[in-house]
Amino acid sequence: MAEILTPDICVIGGGSGGLTTAAAAAAFGVPVVLVERGLMGGDCLNYGCVPSKALLAAGKHAAAIRAAPLFGVSAGEPAVDFAAVKAHVDGVIGAIAPNDSVERFEGLGVRVIKADAHFTDPNTVNAGGQLIRARRFVVAAGSSPLVPPIDGLAQTPHLTNETIFSLTERPDHLLVIGGGPIGMEMAQAHRRLGAKVTVVEGETALGNDDPELAAVVLEALRAEGVVVEEHTKVVGVEGGGEVVRLSVGRKNGEKATIEGSHLLVAVGRAANVEGLGLEAAGIEHDRRGIKVGSDLRSSNRRVYAVGDIAGGPQFTHVANYHAGLVIRAILFRLPIKTDHDKIPHVTFTDPELGQVGLTEAQATTRGLTVDVLRWPFEENDRAQTERRTHGLAKLVVGRGGRLLGAGVVGAEAGELTNLFSLAIGRGLKISDLRDFVSPYPTFSEIGKRAATSYYHPYTRRPLVRRAIGFLSRFG
Numbered sequence: 483m484a485e486i487l488t489p490d491i492c493v494i495g496g497g498s499g500g501l502t503t504a505a506a507a508a509a510f511g512v513p514v515v516l517v518e519r520g521l522m523g524g525d526c527l528n529y530g531c532v533p534s535k536a537l538l539a540a541g542k543h544a545a546a547i548r549a550a551p552l553f554g555v556s557a558g559e560p561a562v563d564f565a566a567v568k569a570h571v572d573g574v575i576g577a578i579a580p581n582d583s584v585e586r587f588e589g590l591g592v593r594v595i596k597a598d599a600h601f602t603d604p605n606t607v608n609a610g611g612q613l614i615r616a617r618r619f620v621v622a623a624g625s626s627p628l629v630p631p632i633d634g635l636a637q638t639p640h641l642t643n644e645t646i647f648s649l650t651e652r653p654d655h656l657l658v659i660g661g662g663p664i665g666m667e668m669a670q671a672h673r674r675l676g677a678k679v680t681v682v683e684g685e686t687a688l689g690n691d692d693p694e695l696a697a698v699v700l701e702a703l704r705a706e707g708v709v710v711e712e713h714t715k716v717v718g719v720e721g722g723g724e725v726v727r728l729s730v731g732r733k734n735g736e737k738a739t740i741e742g743s744h745l746l747v748a749v750g751r752a753a754n755v756e757g758l759g760l761e762a763a764g765i766e767h768d769r770r771g772i773k774v775g776s777d778l779r780s781s782n783r784r785v786y787a788v789g790d791i792a793g794g795p796q797f798t799h800v801a802n803y804h805a806g807l808v809i810r811a812i813l814f815r816l817p818i819k820t821d822h823d824k825i826p827h828v829t830f831t832d833p834e835l836g837q838v839g840l841t842e843a844q845a846t847t848r849g850l851t852v853d854v855l856r857w858p859f860e861e862n863d864r865a866q867t868e869r870r871t872h873g874l875a876k877l878v879v880g881r882g883g884r885l886l887g888a889g890v891v892g893a894e895a896g897e898l899t900n901l902f903s904l905a906i907g908r909g910l911k912i913s914d915l916r917d918f919v920s921p922y923p924t925f926s927e928i929g930k931r932a933a934t935s936y937y938h939p940y941t942r943r944p945l946v947r948r949a950i951g952f953l954s955r956f957g
């Protein structure tokens with residue numbers, strides 16, 4: 483048995499949360515061991531954010547060629563070589579991979595162990611036979627695609643986010659179970675690359691977003707030919723080879739069969755709690771993940787959890803945010819408290835949909851009195867020049883003009899969400915969004931124009947007009 487390692491920090495999982503924790507600890511010269519059983523970079527780099535955005539980018543090029551005649555440019559129907567598209571996706575992963583590699587992390591001073599890790603007792607982890615007794619542990623073991631107990635699904639060949647990016651041939655007809663962000667992003671990418679696509683969603687598609695904004699995305703996808711069946715539950719799956727068949731039940735009681743060539747299951751995530759030896763370490767958990775407080779500490783006070791396995795919102799930037807907090811707590815003994823209310827999220831369909839802070843419905847549920855401001859993309863000159871005029875920004879404003887929430891659906895909505903995330907994170911007011919100078923013509927002017935509309939009623943007040951008249955007497 484090798485010597486027991488005794489670093490200050492042992493991190494389990496080399497995805498977004500684990501890598502950020504390890505890199506930050508190493509930057510301060512703290513001894514850290516990182517254990518990863520699969521690919522460095524985790525889901526985001528290998529099976530998640532990066533390949534999905536790369537595939538969407540390929541789809542966007544195909545869509546741009548189709549839309550080119552609007553600009554006086556003709557190119558005909560684009561030819562899509564799916565194997566070349568896959569090579570593009572692999573190339574993008576390959577370009578980013580060195581940042582997350584074992585070599586880079588060892589260069590930073592992190593000891594990387596490629597093995598499956600599990601706790602053997604509250605203070606010890608076994609990583610492929612190597613025992614690690616650290617002062618603190620950070621579990622960043624992520625999540626896996628949830629495969630629901632639908633009749634016949636386990637016996638029927640199907641794709642998940644872990645396999646769909648390996649396809650070298652375009653599916654003729656992709657069936658997608660689940661109209662969440664994975665389902666909708668993959669649906670649009672494949673449709674634009676020439677596949678027929680049917681999404682079957684048990685409730686409402688993009689149901690975690692403001693319905694007014696989600697409706698704009700759904701309308702756009704349907705206009706491109708994606709079939710989205712909402713309020714339709716998949717109750718059975720069968721087939722294999724050339725044909726997959728879904729038995730579905732609609733809200734009105736109707737039953738139907740939907741046929742396609744390939745099936746993607748995208749109905750949420752299961753936390754990777756199995757096999758971690760959490761019981762041996764006294765770490766409470768359930769199917770959503772490791773139970774943590776707002777200080778990200780588990781029931782074993784030596785052990786923190788970050789990212790998807792911490793049971794909260796599942797985004798790369800959340801995993802990074804958690805990592806930053808945990809580093810503050812472990813290295814500097816500072817109190818930490820997660821505030822998930824200020825976390826943005828973006829669905830990268832075209833149009834994109836970004837949200838940060840409270841939606842109108844969430845504000846109402848909390849009993850807040852709010853003003854809702856809207857500004858359409860149609861009224862933005864840059865959107866007109868680019869012919870990307872579908873969408874709107876929607877701001878939720880509380881007492882005293884404080885910005886409580888912002889949603890944007892439209893061109894570059896993800897980029898626009900940054901401005902609102904800064905504003906909400908810093909507790910800015912609507913007057914701050916009105917008073918900065920926004921370069922013309924940019925999409926970001928939409929936020930400023932929405933904010934300015936808050937003051938439109940003031941311009942019509944008789945008192946204000948009388949005051950202007952009075953002041954004009956002074957020359």
Ligand SMILES: Cc1cc2nc3c(=O)[nH]c(=O)nc-3n(C[C@H](O)[C@H](O)[C@H](O)COP(=O)(O)OP(=O)(O)OC[C@H]3O[C@@H](n4cnc5c(N)ncnc54)[C@H](O)[C@@H]3O)c2cc1C
Pocket residue numbers: 494495496497498499500517518519520521522523524525526527529530531532534597598599600622623624625643664754757758788789790791796797798799800801830
């Ligand atoms: C298709 C798709 C698209 C997405 N797009 C976006 C997006 O655009 N933007 C966004 O913010 N988020 C996106 N996400 C979500 C994002 O990928 C996750 O929230 C993020 O990867 C979570 O990071 P993590 O560190 O918690 O887990 P992961 O990245 O999953 O890393 C966990 C790592 O732990 C390792 N591990 C697990 N158990 C053990 C063990 N016992 N021993 C050793 N190693 C172990 C795993 O091998 C894995 O590498 C997407 C997800 C999917 C599936």
Ligand SMILES: NC(=O)c1ccc[n+]([C@@H]2O[C@H](COP(=O)([O-])OP(=O)(O)OC[C@H]3O[C@@H](n4cnc5c(N)ncnc54)[C@H](O)[C@@H]3O)[C@@H](O)[C@H]2O)c1
Pocket residue numbers: 630632659660661662663664665667682683684685686687688689690714715716748749750751795796797827828829830
């Ligand atoms: N752009 C991004 O940031 C991005 C992109 C993709 C994924 N993600 C992350 O990954 C997580 C998982 O995404 P997801 O889309 O798999 O999950 P999700 O939970 O967001 O959506 C799953 C959908 O499947 C539906 N569903 C469940 N069972 C069903 C059934 N039997 N029949 C029909 N519909 C059913 C649900 O009603 C839900 O709308 C997201 O919550 C998000 O955190 C983020």
